[in-house]
Amino acid sequence: MSTDHQSARVALGARLRMLRAEAGLDGQGIAERLGWQRSKVSRLETGKQTPTSEDLRQWAQAVGRPDVADELAGRLTGLETRYRSMRRQLAGGHLARQEVGVAGDRSHHVAACGGGGAVSRPVAERRLRPARVHREQRVPADLRRGP
Known part of the structure; x- marks a missing residue:
C-alpha cells in the first residue's frame, strides 16, 4: 500500500536526484563529496530512507545550490507532517x-x-x-x- 508519506518521500528523492544531475555528479561523486556510503545516496534518491534536515543542508552545499536548502527543508517538514497524520489515523487500528x-x-x-x-x-x-x-x-x- 502506497501512502501519502511514501509518495512524498519518493518525490523528495527525485528532487535530490535532479539536483545531483544538474550539478553533473553521479551517485558515487556526491557520496565522496559528502563522505557517505553510495548506498545512502541511493536510498535517499529512491525514497527508501528519509533524510534528516542536516542531510538536506549538506546535499544542497555539495551540489553547489545552498539556495535550495530551505526548499528541501520545507519538503521534509511536509513529509514529516504526512507521516504524523498517517500514524494518528492508524493509532486506533486499521x-x-x-x-x-x-x-x-x-x-x-x-x-x-x-x-x-x-x-x-x-x-x-x-x-x-x-x-x-x-x-x-x-x-x-x-x-x-x-x-
Whole structure:
C-alpha cells in the first residue's frame, strides 16, 4: 500500500536526484563529496530512507545550490507532517482505513454495474467468501488391482 508519506518521500528523492544531475555528479561523486556510503545516496534518491534536515543542508552545499536548502527543508517538514497524520489515523487500528477502502470498492462496483442500482452483495464481501472446491481424484487402474 502506497501512502501519502511514501509518495512524498519518493518525490523528495527525485528532487535530490535532479539536483545531483544538474550539478553533473553521479551517485558515487556526491557520496565522496559528502563522505557517505553510495548506498545512502541511493536510498535517499529512491525514497527508501528519509533524510534528516542536516542531510538536506549538506546535499544542497555539495551540489553547489545552498539556495535550495530551505526548499528541501520545507519538503521534509511536509513529509514529516504526512507521516504524523498517517500514524494518528492508524493509532486506533486499521478498521477506519479499511472501511474507506471498502467504501471505495462499493462505489466502484456500483459505477461498473451501471450506476445507482442496488448492489446485492458488495465487492469486498464477495472477496471474503470462502471458496468451495470439489476435486475428483481417480486412482489409475494398475494401482487399483490387488497383489
